[in-house]
Amino acid sequence: MQPPISDYALIGDCHGSALVSSKGSVDWCCLRRFDSDPVFFQILHDRAGGFWEVDLAGVQEVSRAYVPGTNVLKTTFRTASGTASVTDFMPVGRSRSASVHDYVSLNAPGWLVRRFEGVEGRVALTTHFRPRGASFALEPLRLNLQPGRLVCPSGLSLWHQGEADLDPEGATIRFELAAGETRAAVLTQVEPLLNPCEQSDRMLEATLAFWREWIEYSRYRGRYPAAVMRSALALKLLTYAPTGAMVAAPTTSLPEEIGGERNWDYRFSWLRDASFALYSLSVLGYSGEANRFADFLTRRCFREGSALHIMYSLDGESFLPERLLDHLGGYADSRPVRVGNGAAAQKQLDIFGEVLDWAHLRVSLGGRLGPDEMSLLRTAADHVCRVWQNP
Secondary structure: OOOOHHHOEEEEOOOOEEEEOOOOOEEEEEOOOOOOOOOEOHHHOOOOOOEEEEEEOOEEEEEEEEOOOOOOEEEEEEEOOEEEEEEEEOOOEEOOOOOOOOOOOEEOOOOEEEEEEEEEEEEEEEEEEEOEOHHHOOOEOOOEEEOOEEEOOOOOEEEEOOEEEEEOOEEEEEEEEEOOOEEEEEEEOOOOOOOHHHHHHHHHHHHHHHHHHHHOOOOOOOOOHHHHHHHHHHHHHOEEOOOOEEOOOOOEOOOOOOOOOOOOEOOOEEHHHHHHHHHHHHHHOOHHHHHHHHHHHHHHHOOOOOOOOOEEOOOOOOOOOOEEOOOOOOHHHOOOOEEOOHHHHOOOOHHHHHHHHHHHHHHHOOOOOOHHHHHHHHHHHHHHHHHOOOO
16 A cells, blocks of 8 residues: 655756655656656555665664655664664765856756665665566566676666665565664666666765755845754755756656545656745845746747747656556546646746746845846747737
């Protein structure tokens, strides 16, 4: 049975993302792009949808929290024989070409890293790796067992520091951890130059530093610093660094109502949602994200002689054909599961006002609008004047 949606924690690298349950199971994961086919999607089809879970014998208590000031998740398992923790993250950092205050020009290898650590006593830990292939396929991927590595024909690899065995559904990896000992497992889609397990500690340090440095730029000094910080970090996770787009959500087809049909693919950039989110980030002092979104609008979404659409892909395309995945059961039997979004063709005049509001805020906070942005805003205003009385 799938956990409540609220049970999941989000991790990501401003390119792709993953959802981790409170029991340490990765039930959704899109590497490198939010809108790519997921490696795991148990959240949309119980068990057969693929997952990467952690299993410890005799668990007495499970607790978890984000490492303060970051989007790195740490889950701690207390058992009869000892305590172990799992740190989940997707490595990300600033690019070498980034200027001093630039936290939008990013590098991310597209990895999902799970770092296992013995805290006290001695713990036997097992992970069940159940990846799935393209197009939300339910069939298990064929894995090739190599020393320290599981390889799929598609190029997907799981690098590990345990003992691996293949099974009909995927693979099982076992570790035994004493206090102070660590092991790593790293999921990759592109062949790395070096064994990523050997770089996991360095990647963790770099990722922690990136998030902590970014959150320190917040200008918020109000009564609710913890809530505002966590909200800002969540919004930053929804930005797609290569283009400046901002997705409405990192998932598809999680229902508005359990058992209902209003299950949409939100892995696109809605102008309305993005404007509100960037309004919040701008007020907190994050002008870089606002500038990147302006570049996304003017250079990727705006086409000469065309009007703005209500949503775009991560690359600025407005043609987002919708299809139903009838072979999936959906979250808690909430069907259908959709990929793409037919609402992209709808006409919603309010988006123009929200974009203008966002632009006005940028100027009010000391930002400047370039010639391309001014041209875009004039075109939007002229378009509204022409069509606002149309049915």
